[in-house]
Amino acid sequence: MNETADIAIVGAGAAGLAFAWAVAAPGVRVVVLEAGGHVEQRRAPSLEPDWELALQGAYNANPNVRRGPADYPVDDTESAIRPAIFNAVGGSTIRWGAHFPRFRPSDFRRRSLDGVAGDWPVNYDDVELFYDLNDRMMGVSGLSGDPGNPPRSPRPCPPLPLCAATEKLAAGFDRLGWHWWPSDAAILSEARKGRAACNNCGPCSVGCPRHARASADVAYLEAAEAKGVELRSGSVVTGLELAGNGRDVTGLRYVDSEGSKTLSCGQVVLAGNALGNARLLGDVLDHPLFGRGLMLHPTAIVTGLFEDKLQSWKGPFGSSLVCQEFYENDAAHGFVGGFQLQALRGQGPLTTAQGGYGLRVPWGRDHAGSFDARFGRSVSLTVTCDDLPEDENRIAVHLTKRDKVGLPVPRMIYRVGENSDRMLRFGIDRATDALRAAGAKDIAVNPLTRNAGFHLMGTARMGSDDSHGVTDSQGRVYGMGNLSIVDASTFVTAAAVNPTPTLQALALRAAYAMRDARVPEKATA
Amino acid sequence: MNDPLTALLDTLLPGDGADWPAAGAHGLAARMQDLAKGVPDGPIALATILKALPEGFADLGQDQREDVLRRIETNMPKDFDATVTAAYNSYYTDPHIRDVIERLTGYENRPPQPEGYALEPFDESLLDAVKARGPIWRQVP
Numbered sequence: 241m242n243e244t245a246d247i248a249i250v251g252a253g254a255a256g257l258a259f260a261w262a263v264a265a266p267g268v269r270v271v272v273l274e275a276g277g278h279v280e281q282r283r284a285p286s287l288e289p290d291w292e293l294a295l296q297g298a299y300n301a302n303p304n305v306r307r308g309p310a311d312y313p314v315d316d317t318e319s320a321i322r323p324a325i326f327n328a329v330g331g332s333t334i335r336w337g338a339h340f341p342r343f344r345p346s347d348f349r350r351r352s353l354d355g356v357a358g359d360w361p362v363n364y365d366d367v368e369l370f371y372d373l374n375d376r377m378m379g380v381s382g383l384s385g386d387p388g389n390p391p392r393s394p395r396p397c398p399p400l401p402l403c404a405a406t407e408k409l410a411a412g413f414d415r416l417g418w419h420w421w422p423s424d425a426a427i428l429s430e431a432r433k434g435r436a437a438c439n440n441c442g443p444c445s446v447g448c449p450r451h452a453r454a455s456a457d458v459a460y461l462e463a464a465e466a467k468g469v470e471l472r473s474g475s476v477v478t479g480l481e482l483a484g485n486g487r488d489v490t491g492l493r494y495v496d497s498e499g500s501k502t503l504s505c506g507q508v509v510l511a512g513n514a515l516g517n518a519r520l521l522g523d524v525l526d527h528p529l530f531g532r533g534l535m536l537h538p539t540a541i542v543t544g545l546f547e548d549k550l551q552s553w554k555g556p557f558g559s560s561l562v563c564q565e566f567y568e569n570d571a572a573h574g575f576v577g578g579f580q581l582q583a584l585r586g587q588g589p590l591t592t593a594q595g596g597y598g599l600r601v602p603w604g605r606d607h608a609g610s611f612d613a614r615f616g617r618s619v620s621l622t623v624t625c626d627d628l629p630e631d632e633n634r635i636a637v638h639l640t641k642r643d644k645v646g647l648p649v650p651r652m653i654y655r656v657g658e659n660s661d662r663m664l665r666f667g668i669d670r671a672t673d674a675l676r677a678a679g680a681k682d683i684a685v686n687p688l689t690r691n692a693g694f695h696l697m698g699t700a701r702m703g704s705d706d707s708h709g710v711t712d713s714q715g716r717v718y719g720m721g722n723l724s725i726v727d728a729s730t731f732v733t734a735a736a737v738n739p740t741p742t743l744q745a746l747a748l749r750a751a752y753a754m755r756d757a758r759v760p761e762k763a764t765a
Numbered sequence: 766m767n768d769p770l771t772a773l774l775d776t777l778l779p780g781d782g783a784d785w786p787a788a789g790a791h792g793l794a795a796r797m798q799d800l801a802k803g804v805p806d807g808p809i810a811l812a813t814i815l816k817a818l819p820e821g822f823a824d825l826g827q828d829q830r831e832d833v834l835r836r837i838e839t840n841m842p843k844d845f846d847a848t849v850t851a852a853y854n855s856y857y858t859d860p861h862i863r864d865v866i867e868r869l870t871g872y873e874n875r876p877p878q879p880e881g882y883a884l885e886p887f888d889e890s891l892l893d894a895v896k897a898r899g900p901i902w903r904q905v906p
Binding site: 284286287288289290291292293296297305344345346348349353363364383385387388389390398399400401402403407410413414417419420421422438439440441442443449450549551553554555564565567568569588589590593594600603604605607608609612615616 | 776777778779780781784785800803804805827831834849850852853854856857858860863866869870871872875876877878879880881882883884885886887888889891892894895896898899900901902903904905
């Protein structure tokens with residue numbers, strides 16, 4: 241096996257595979273090292289009667305509970321929110337809901353507009369073309385014309401359907417005179433080559449056997465390999481080899497089923513999320529901002545219970561509609577920034593009983609009645625908050641505790657900031673208003689979803705210079721000769737929406753810059 | 766009365782005397798023990814809770830058994846939580862219970878795939894009121 245690469249990418253998730261596809265060019269050797277293996281979504285658990293058990297085991301969002309072969313331990317004892325990541329080819333898009341909103345222009349200018357966080361060294365217009373390209377690659381359904389966002393190109397597929405429950409929600413928003421719009425979703429409403437249209441089965445988070453719901457492997461891997469990209473799954477990167485100048489990475493040490501190896505590299509691109517990057521760079525990068533300013537999306541979930549049998553399990557659980565009435569900053573709200581309300585459909589019977597959104601059906605004599613009052617009769621709204629970067633919220637690494645390959649165990653250190661806390665409380669009230677307006681007879685509130693550490697942003701933020709950021713606008717790490725980071729850890733602000741479209745668009749932008757600006761220097765070994 | 770595990774299940778999931786059977790009487794004890802293996806620390810938790818049950822627990826009435834379990838839940842929350850998880854897992858994956866769910870709610874006793882569910886296409890006219898408001902996003906200089 242050839243142990244050299246012009247461009248080596250660590251991590252075959254949403255960013256890594258998009259980057260690999262875009263940077264590939266004739267004569268350029270691109271190798272992706274991924275710790276996890278392939279997930280055969282064609283045999284997803286949703287084809288089996290006991291599919292809901294998979295959500296507690298092999299598809300549990302928390303790596304500390306899942307303990308899969310590629311998972312590494314994360315110390316979350318100092319965090320109010322637990323990690324929710326997936327380690328495999330496709331990364332966390334293997335078990336996601338494929339909700340696919342874009343940042344707004346204001347999200348890139350929070351310092352100038354609101355006096356908080358920072359301004360990005362890129363703006364919405366810089367990224368828009370890459371959003372569009374990525375939408376086509378992933379296969380996005382939606383509807384252009386949303387008055388909550390800048391005009392955008394026609395969506396590749398028509399919007400996904402509403403169901404009885406989400407139609408009630410939409411009517412509730414209308415009664416209040418609030419914004420709502422069908423979600424952009426990386427889920428096909430119309431078939432394309434190799435991928436069937438969504439059939440509204442519901443549990444996108446256990447993989448999609450129809451490949452209707454996109455994941456990075458489904459959307460990008462085959463196209464990347466057709467351009468010559470080599471994926472090495474089951475390859476755990478254990479360290480960086482540095483040149484004598486301390487600035488140039490000459491190789492990546494990794495372990496696969498055959499043992500320890502070294503891949504000599506021209507360029508090194510990290511796409512392993514804030515936790516994975518910290519494991520590799522904790523001993524290498526001493527930039528004062530690295531690891532600091534961790535932003536999550538603190539999320540409350542407010543559930544409305546209806547008298548009608550809504551059969552609310554029908555349709556993709558997390559991709560139906562959003563309300564962005566309270567997205568932009570408004571001083572009258574008592575906090576800085578805004579939030580999004582995202583509809584969540586009902587869940588399967590077991591997950592409903594277990595309290596998948598945080599509210600277990602009580603055991604005992606009232607159990608049957610309580611279950612009947614909830615199952616199929618509920619719809620929920622997330623309160624997804626724009627988080628601010630706070631210095632004490634961070635990813636660090638243990639000095640002594642090591643995982644099975646000898647890498648330091650990352651520590652997730654996070655408390656919900658005062659501003660986010662105020663926003664959550666306000667948002668819970670507004671979500672309650674909306675559900676009441678929709679006709680809910682009862683409301684249940686999960687004030688903070690503990691298992692919501694899926695969006696890890698800001699620990700290697702980009703900046704216009706090295707005093708404002710760890711990387712430049714293309715993810716190139718300041719002070720290092722050939723090291724880039726292209727995942728959500730480069731985000732300057734969190735916005736109030738899922739980060740995947742933005743991180744993929746930025747990865748595509750960085751990849752084209754790398755491809756076009758230079759002929760990669762050949763590896764030395 | 767029954768053995769302690771069956772009594773425990775019947776207390777957690779007593780049914781409603783009509784549509785929903787009690788979990789223990791329905792014979793789910795063995796399946797619950799099996800599924801406890803898939804819950805983090807499940808077998809140990811279940812053993813701990815069974816050990817904490819007082820002598821004669823199975824002979825108590827439902828109200829008294831619930832009182833006992835609420836005390837145990839307060840004192841051993843983690844083990845009790847894992848036990849409830851295993852109990853619910855056994856109940857809601859049982860084919861007969863899934864038949865009850867289908868009859869009462871319309872949720873068919875089959876996996877979500879490959880059949881999926883039919884929904885009507887999105888009706889854009891629902892958005893007329895939203896469109897009429899005009900843009901609400903913030904322009905950036």
